[in-house]
Amino acid sequence: MLTRPLILLAALAIAAPLRAQAQPTPAAAPSVTAIRAARLLDPDAGRVLTNQTILVEGNKITAVGAAVAVPAGAQVIDLPNVTVMPGLVDSHNHLALTYKPEPENNVYYYTYVQDSTALRAIQAASNGIQMLSAGFTVVRDLGNNGNYADSALRQAIDQGWLPGPTLINSGIIIGGMGGQFFPTPEMAKQHGIVYPEYLDADTPDEIVKAVRQNILFGAKVIKICVDCKPYGYTADEMRLFVTEAAKAGLKVAGHVQTPQGAKNAIDAGIWSIEHSGALNDDLHKQMAAKGIWRAGTETPTGLQGHPVSEQAYQRTVANLKNAYENHVKIVFSTDADYFVQGKTRGELVQEFIRPWKDAGIPNADIIRAMTTSGYQVCDIDKTRGPIKPGMFADLIAVAGDPLVDIDAVRRVQFVMKDSVVFKKDGVMTPEKFFHAGPVNGWRVR
């Protein structure tokens, strides 16, 4: 007797040849768009080129230059009064976590209790749109997303349901028992309150299993708690994470909060260290020597409802300055996971530029941290980010010159994502992104 799945398979086998007989519609020639940029910022060179033409065919950039001819029939987009530049990257965000003054008193333990994964996925979709409007075409999303709300959002964006940044998402954060939570035995063992925010992996077998679970459920980077508990990971345990993740081409990002944890992570050759609180001059030198990324998540003072003492802020700024002077590979990263009244998620993230200015980092290098280095830490720089032939057509335009005034990157007037215009003249135009089906294919996972 055929079981139900077998009947389905049999039906599919019959249906497949029928579909193959259907007349294919001839593929339309890819539409060509020519962007005429009065000013084009090249982050690598740290300079602005004038009167550049960028050709886009399908969803890729095909030509960039002053002498590029506009083909007959091309759609022309004139950007005369703005600076065109590559899209921005937040290398540490949490789109599906927004803890709030009400009802959870800004304690994210309770967000899991109050907001379902489904609700959080919808919040994440909204946050993604807010990020894209602020010019962030790429977001590295490092966990605390309920039961894989981050994978759902990435798949929805990639399949073509709605607009959003390219997501490099981690799935569930893996750690020793409890993760970053300190649940009571009842909460952990009887009510599973830790889960799905954290995935326990206390032994080598559990490490392999946890990495594989995240890969299976759509993670594009592996995020671990290096030292959230006294029983943090050894360098050998982290090497196991690195080799298991590498089988699927994934990198390992480590949340670090102690100098010993940082040392272990560096010895293990981890890809990136998240948060800067435990880092110091010696550790920065070791990171620079091994080429380990630093996503410092520097929080400014003055965010309503999220006080940072002046002393703590000065430590943060000095630490970032030390990393810069030691030539550590640094990226713009925020750890944004909360709600500030009156600001979009994108506007909140823009506030995090201030520590970079206060650390005295030149504008050209802040721009690199927000673009070139961001694509690299996301491990997408071969296909997405730079405005070069062969790359996916993502770009933004801002009022002013960020090389002179870095806050110009907060004045985003134009956003193109995957060749589609999302924002023009400062106004969002998202309707072209919304589709009532997976137009890029349901297999895009």
Ligand SMILES: [Zn+2]
């Ligand atoms: Zn974080």
